[in-house]
Amino acid sequence: MNKIIAFSGKGGVGxxxxxxLCLKYIIDNRKAKDLLVIDSDPDANVADVIGEEIKFCDTIGGKMKLLKDKIQGFKxxxxxxxxxxxxxxxxxxxxxxxxxxxxxMGRQEGEGCYCFINDVLKKVIDSLSKNYDITLLDSPAGLEHFARKTGRDVTDLVIVTDPSKMGIHTMKRILEITDELQLKFENxxxxxxRFPDDLKVVLDEEVQKMKKENVKLLGFISNNDEISKINLMDGNLLELSKDNPxxxxxxxxxxxII
Ligand SMILES: Nc1ncnc2c1ncn2[C@@H]1O[C@H](COP(=O)(O)OP(=O)(O)OP(=O)(O)O)[C@@H](O)[C@H]1O
Ligand SMILES: [Mg+2]
Incomplete structure (x- = not known):
């Protein structure tokens, strides 16, 4: 198996x-021998959610800053x-x-270098991910990385939305952009x-209205107090109880998907 699964959607939708949760499913069920998680969100979210503290100097942004300083200092x-x-x-x-x-990924410092670094990063992701059965990619909230075609080798694009007009609007924008740029995803x-039961039908209808063969409703994850509590208390979401609904x-x- 060689899958790259990217998670996208409006900011804060989950x-x-x-x-x-997908990572936990893969680990608990031994679905992959070699597993890579790439956090391309500059706010370094994945580490926060699994209770890991990662120093800026250990992020790509941090290394790039060091490198830039070295280049500027003629070292x-x-x-x-x-x-x-x-x-x-x-x-x-x-x-x-x-x-x-x-x-x-970490923060990017300095103007102008983002595009270049992103380009190199894309190449690295392509070659790195070949060494892993599954790569999970946390995408930034913005759509600019799609515009730069960093999603080209992603096999599965998961667009997350919460029950809000803005969440669904962003979902549609991402789909439009994938069409405009002719990005190819298998799925x-x-x-x-966080959809309440009575609103699930709304999203179901939205997906059906699109009439796109490769766009499918994956399903729903309910709002859950244990998830909120782990987040608020700085816990590790991977330690969520196995019987959590x-x-x-x-x-x-x-x-x-897997
Ligand atoms: N199903 C859920 N039940 C309870 N809380 C949830 C659920 N999904 C997400 N949350 C909470 O909502 C907040 C936002 O979730 P999350 O960080 O996963 O969103 P995001 O889309 O990654 O945000 P960002 O765009 O800022 O990276 C977090 O506090 C998280 O704990
Ligand atoms: Mg996030």
Whole structure:
């Protein structure tokens, strides 16, 4: 299996939460031998949710800042290709956890370099992910990375939405952009997070109205107090109890992808 699953959607709808529930499902059920999580959100969300503290210098943003300082201070030979330097730095950012490897994007400092770094990052993601059975990608809230085609090699795009007009609007925008840029995903999955039972039909209808063969409703994860509590108390979402109803739902829905 070689799957790259990206989680996207409006800010705050539950992308990181869904990704970590998916990660828990994969770990608990031994669905992958080699597992990589890439947190491309500059606010370093995944680490927060699993109770890990990652220093800025261990993120890609941090390494890039160091590299920039070195280049500006003429501590790097001008003949060394920048791409090569960036690539080796990205590899050195891999954080090895017990059950998976984690790559944290971190903040990007300085104007202008984002596009270039993003480009290199995309190449690195492509080559890195080949070494893993499953790669989970937490995407930033914005749509700019889609515009740069960083999602090209993603096999499954999961668009998360909460029961809000804005969440559904962003979901539609992401779909429009994937069409405009002709991005190819094997599957596009719509995941409804925190929908009360009586509103599930609304999302179901929205998906049906689209009449797109590769866009399918993945299912729903209910609002859950234990999830809120873990978040508020700085706990580890991977330690959510196995009989938690939202985790049960997550297991059922992610079994459709993996
Ligand atoms: N099903 C749920 N039940 C209870 N709380 C939830 C649920 N889903 C998400 N939350 C809470 O909602 C908040 C936002 O969730 P999350 O961080 O996963 O969203 P996000 O889309 O990754 O946000 P961002 O765009 O800022 O990265 C968090 O406090 C999280 O604990
Ligand atoms: Mg997040």
């Amino acid at each position: 992308k990181t939460t869904s990704l970590v 790097v030979s001008p003949n060394t290709p920048k791409n090569q330097l960036i690539e080796s730095d990205v590899f050195s950012c891999l954080i090895e956890m017990d059950e998976f490897d984690l790559l944290e 596009i999955w719509i995941l409804g997070n 939202s985790y049960q739902q997550a297991k059922d829905i992610f079994a459709k």
